Amino acid sequence: MKVRxxxxxxxxxxxxxxxxxxxxxxxxxxxxxxxxxxKYPGDDCPIIIGKCNHSFxxxxxxxxxELETSRGLCPMCRQPFQTLGxxxxxTT
Amino acid sequence: MKQQQAKAAGEGASTAAxxxxxxxxxxxxxxxxxxxxxxxxxHFADPEDIMNFQVFLQPDEGFYVGAHxxxxxxxxLNFPHEPPKVKCLNKIYHPxxxxxxxxxxxxxxxxxKPVLSLNSVMIGLQYLFLEPxxxxxxxxxxxxxxxxxxATFAAHVKNSMRGGYVGPEKFDDVLRR
Numbered sequence: 001m002k003v004r005x006x007x008x009x010x011x012x013x014x015x016x017x018x019x020x021x022x023x024x025x026x027x028x029x030x031x032x033x034x035x036x037x038x039k040y041p042g043d044d045c046p047i048i049i050g051k052c053n054h055s056f057x058x059x060x061x062x063x064x065x066e067l068e069t070s071r072g073l074c075p076m077c078r079q080p081f082q083t084l085g086x087x088x089x090x091t092t
Numbered sequence: 093m094k095q096q097q098a099k100a101a102g103e104g105a106s107t108a109a110x111x112x113x114x115x116x117x118x119x120x121x122x123x124x125x126x127x128x129x130x131x132x133x134x135h136f137a138d139p140e141d142i143m144n145f146q147v148f149l150q151p152d153e154g155f156y157v158g159a160h161x162x163x164x165x166x167x168x169l170n171f172p173h174e175p176p177k178v179k180c181l182n183k184i185y186h187p188x189x190x191x192x193x194x195x196x197x198x199x200x201x202x203x204x205k206p207v208l209s210l211n212s213v214m215i216g217l218q219y220l221f222l223e224p225x226x227x228x229x230x231x232x233x234x235x236x237x238x239x240x241x242x243a244t245f246a247a248h249v250k251n252s253m254r255g256g257y258v259g260p261e262k263f264d265d266v267l268r269r
Contacts, residue, residue, distance in 0.1 A: 025206070025207035026172060026173075026206040026207065027114065027117070027118055027172075028118060028121045028122075029117075035114075036113075036114030036117055036118075037114060060206075063173055064173055064205075064206055067173055067174075069174075069202075069204070070205075073205075075205040075206045075207045076205075076207050078205070
């Protein structure tokens with residue numbers, strides 16, 4: 001049987017490189033969803049991973065770090081929050 | 093995954109229409125995940141307003157066994173970046189609660205962090221009643237009392253809970269509802 005392809009649509013999916021059932025500890029929304037102030041997931045609402053290995057929506061974390069009361073500490077482990085450098089990100 | 097993303101985006105859109113704030117979303121999540129011991133209950137005076145409610149505590153052991161303590165929770169729009177504001181509505185004799193009802197609990201003040209939930213705050217409150225902390229007092233007299241002698245402190249607490257006096261202060265009767 002010969003089949004002639006008239007048209008085709010490419011579909012792709014993506015998700016952040018974190019455990020699938022992990023949520024942002026600040027807003028409690030799944031990482032593949034957005035922080036509460038964004039509408040669409042993706043590069044506009046990235047996640048941020050600390051040297052302590054705790055991750056958050058970037059917007060959620062920045063809002064926390066802006067506050068004086070945060071003293072620059074990770075909301076999870078209270079160590080000074082430092083972003084994991086790009087070369088240090090372990091990709092799987 | 094895509095479905096989840098679409099759902100998340102959809103949620104974002106519908107909440108924007110209803111103007112549900114980030115704080116309300118997070119409070120809603122915390123409330124659904126609440127798992128309180130049988131000694132604690134929440135009460136929503138206005139079911140439409142999830143940002144203001146009361147928490148009832150009846151300790152089943154410790155100095156305050158048998159008391160009915162009521163706390164008022166007021167959550168502002170900066171939640172979870174700012175802690176909920178918690179006040180004790182009863183005038184009680186407690187080292188970490190002053191006569192105006194202000195509560196001194198580390199996670200409600202300097203140790204607050206946004207990953208803490210309303211559940212952790214409520215459990216923290218219960219802990220204050222099981223193990224009052226004389227090291228970090230708001231009511232200095234009560235703290236000194238506890239430090240000097242647990243037995244005298246216990247007697248004073250018992251008397252205060254019946255609506256009696258400790259020193260010049262008269263306290264609320266919290267044994268009856």
